[in-house]
Amino acid sequence: MTKDLRANVKATSLFLSELLLYPQQIGALLPSSRHLAGVMAHWLPPDPEDYVLELGPGTGVVTQALIARGLRQDRLITIEKSTRMAQLLRERFPQACVIHGDACQLDKLFRRQLKGVDCVGAVISSLPLRMFTPAAAQALANKIRAVLRPSGRWVQYSYWLGNGRNDATGRFDLLSTRVVWRNLPPARVSIYQRKPAH
Numbered sequence: 001m002t003k004d005l006r007a008n009v010k011a012t013s014l015f016l017s018e019l020l021l022y023p024q025q026i027g028a029l030l031p032s033s034r035h036l037a038g039v040m041a042h043w044l045p046p047d048p049e050d051y052v053l054e055l056g057p058g059t060g061v062v063t064q065a066l067i068a069r070g071l072r073q074d075r076l077i078t079i080e081k082s083t084r085m086a087q088l089l090r091e092r093f094p095q096a097c098v099i100h101g102d103a104c105q106l107d108k109l110f111r112r113q114l115k116g117v118d119c120v121g122a123v124i125s126s127l128p129l130r131m132f133t134p135a136a137a138q139a140l141a142n143k144i145r146a147v148l149r150p151s152g153r154w155v156q157y158s159y160w161l162g163n164g165r166n167d168a169t170g171r172f173d174l175l176s177t178r179v180v181w182r183n184l185p186p187a188r189v190s191i192y193q194r195k196p197a198h
């Protein structure tokens with residue numbers, strides 16, 4: 001077995017064992033395909049100095065696509081709730097800031113662990129938002145809005161393929177949305193931008 005194949009098998013086994021233990025939290029049958037990860041990674045901020053916040057990186061499929069597209073590890077902040085996945089991410093991306101914690105607390109996590117970072121240029125989220133209560137999803141959306149610079153993008157995928165938006169995204173403009181069919185199951189990627197404050 002090659003080194004890459006061994007690493008893939010290890011990551012997928014971890015994903016499946018976490019799925020068995022915490023199905024609601026994982027919210028997917030398999031890690032994202034490289035096609036879905038590539039579409040998510042298309043939305044890096046134009047300024048290479050900007051930080052990118054990845055929520056729910058799991059075993060790092062989207063993370064890897066972000067790095068492959070040119071994101072520097074030292075500009076990447078991830079928040080992952082699974083202890084074992086956070087550990088794997090630290091091994092795979094040693095220069096990134098991997099926070100083991102709940103993305104719903106991202107305001108507190110930022111204050112405690114990221115003293116020099118006021119805002120990020122993009123939020124790339126694989127969180128299973130539709131498993132969140134409407135109140136929790138709205139609170140998270142408000143925290144994302146607060147940390148995102150005005151021109152920044154929030155990239156979110158969902159296995160819900162309908163065109164309807166999650167109510168929590170109401171304070172964002174929908175810039176673009178498309179279905180990625182080459183994923184199991186297919187997923188819709190939506191790109192949001194902060195609505196200007198009145």
Ligand SMILES: C[S@@+](CC[C@H](N)C(=O)[O-])C[C@H]1O[C@@H](n2cnc3c(N)ncnc32)[C@H](O)[C@@H]1O
Nearest residue numbers: 025028031032056057058080081082102103126
């Ligand atoms: C659908 S999986 C996606 C994993 C990976 N990004 C991918 O595309 O293969 C969702 C991930 O979000 C994490 N997650 C779920 N709720 C979370 C929360 N409140 N805070 C941080 N991570 C969370 C899960 O542990 C899991 O790793």
